[in-house]
Structures are given as C-alpha cells and as structure tokens.
Amino acid sequence: MDSRNQEEEAARETPADAGRRHTCNMTPGVIVTISTAVLVTGFLLCLMTFVRWTAAPEDHLVYRTKVTQLMRQLQQCQKERHDLTLMLRAATQDPRCSLCPDGWLWWRGHCYFFSVGLQENLQWNGSAEFCWEHDSSLAVIKDSAEMEFIQGVMKSFPKFPFLWVGLTDSQQEGHWLWSDGTNIQDYMSLTVEWDSDHRDCADLRGGGSLFAASCEAYGSWICKKVS
Secondary structure, eight states, X not given: OHHHHHHHHHHHOOHHHHHHHHHHOOOHHHHHHXXXXXXXXXXXXXXXXXXXXXXXXXXXXXXXXHHHHHHHHHHHHHHHHHHHHHHHHHHXXXXXXXXXXXXXXXXXXXXXEXXXXXXXXXXXXXXXHHHHHTTOEEOOXXXXXXXXXXXXXXXXXXXXXXXXXXXXXXXXXXXXXXXXXXXXXXXXXXXXXXXXXXXXXEEEOGXXXXXXXXXXXXXXXXXXXXX
C-alpha cells in the first residue's frame, strides 16, 4: 500500500514541482559557504569603516577644534545679547529716549494715536484739528502691512470702533483723496462704501473696509506722524 501511494505521488508530480523541490534542498556545504561569505563581507565592511576613521585622525582634531570655537562664539553672543538687553531696558525707561509721546504707539518709523478711551469723540474736522495741534495728521494708510497693524490695534478695544482717517471727497464728489493730496488708489486698491452727496468723510472699520459718513458725525480717530 505504501509503495503504491509513492508511485501515484511520483506520477502526479509535475516538472515544475520537481524543480522547486530540487532548488530548496540545499546541502550543509552550501549553507556553510553562504554563511561564511556573509560573515567575511561584514568583517570587511567593519574593517573598512575602522580604517577610514583611523586613517586621518587630524580630521577629528579639526572637527573638535571647530566645535570648541563655535561654542565660545555662542557664549560670547549670548553675553553681548544680555548686555544689549540691559542697555535697551535702561534706555526705554528714560523719557528722553521715547520714540513717541505718552499714549502714542510706535510702528515702523511712525507714531500713531488712537483716540478710543483717551479723548471724547469729535467730528471729522475736529479730529483733523486735534492731529494738527499734535504735529500729526489723520492717518494716511499706505500699504497692507500698515492696514494690518491698525486693524490689530482696533481689535484690542472692547468694542470695535469706527475711526476717522485722513480721507475725504469734500473737494469733488466721488473723488476721494488722502489728506496728503494723493488719490485713494495711489497706495492701495481701496474703495469707499456708502458714498453719497452728503457723506464726504471716510471712517475705517473691520476688515480694512472704508465707509463714507457725514463729516458732522462724531467718532474716534487715528493720528499719524513721523517718530
């Protein structure tokens, strides 16, 4: 019975099965040879790495020297930074060194005065006169960075204000001019909403939007001057 089963199994075996069986049957000599080759290859790689690191010890010395120099430079920079911080702190506490008057905010070479909470609301002409009396003018917004700065300050107030700025079309209806005489489009691509015959002054609101309003209305304002 066992002999017949073996013969039947041999009859059913295909050439492909025979090839797979022959390929997988490695002798102990083959296994030893492969293992030896792997060990020798690993040894040679380790030896090459060791030779590479020991062949030029002066490179390691140069590296350590450079690291030491960089650490010394870093410590010197940290000391100088500490000294400068102390000097700046002392300078800012001296009122003679203030870049802007009390109540004004400095940004990018200019001083800004936000009247919110500091002055009673005024009409547009009254706010312009206040700025003139303080060697400034109603704010002329010249680029998106300045707009973002002003919007950031406005968000700090408990209630988002509407602020008079230096923009009016009182000379010619629909022709909006900044207080420095430039056209509204000369600095940025801006438009004034709600424009009409009886709304000749502009106030600034959230999102950098400008709205026309009656110059006789009362509101807060922004003054701007060179620091």
